[in-house]
Amino acid sequence: MPLTPVEIRHIQLKRGLFGYRKPAVHRMMEDIAESFEAVWRDRAQVSERAEELETEVARHLELESLLRSTLVSAESASKDIKEHARREADMIVTEANAEARKVLRDAVAEKEQLMGDVRRVQALLRSALAVVDESHPAPTLTIDVSESPSGDGPMAVPEWAPGPPVTHPRPVSLPTRLETDDVRKLAG
Structure with a gap:
């Protein structure tokens, strides 16, 4: 089990037969405690920084996931918009072609009607001239x-x-x- 700096300072060493030099051991114990305290502080700072980095990594992973889903959504929306625009353009072209065919059919029908009217008027004129020619020869x-x-x-x-x-x-x-x-x- 790891010892804290405070525990190291309060360790009581047992004395042996000839003992030990108290001031040198106390100084060494104090140096060890200070060294260990510095390591303990560094460890706490590193642990705190590791937690901060883990939180930041988690946030970045969440942001990356959000960006991926946004990108997928944007690509899907773009594809849908393009497909809708293509279908709409095809529909407009189809309608324009149908309208052009209708206008052409109407123009051909009108032309045929006018040509029929011209033929009827020509026939009427021919028959009127024939009647005039039969009843009154042209005088000179x-x-x-x-x-x-x-x-x-x-x-x-x-x-x-x-x-x-x-x-x-x-x-x-x-x-x-x-x-x-x-x-x-x-x-x-």
Whole structure:
């Protein structure tokens, strides 16, 4: 069992036959007690420091564990966020493609409808022209523009007009009109 410095100071050595030199032994005992006291203090300080270090190591281990779990959680959250963003992007692309296909289908349908309307209008024009051609053959109008006998302007004489020629005091400008041939070009 270890002795404390106080116990060493109070040790009573038994005397033998010739005894011992008391002052030298007492001095030696005092030196041993002081030495042992210094070792005892150092041991206490080392023990205290060891406890502090053990506490700090435990705290660091706990912190490391917390950091590991936080890192794992962050990696998992990052992976989940990336996966969610990828799914959302895929969904947006799919919706955009579906919308583009719908717009294209609508445009094609509208084009087909317009082409059908154009074909119907062309057919109506052809049938109207056919009816007009059957009932009234296209007249030919020839206008002879010459100076009137009185000298006051040109004179227009249509071929089919009976009676005297019509004189105009100013020059004749013929209005542009749509010929039957032009209508046929539009119809088909």
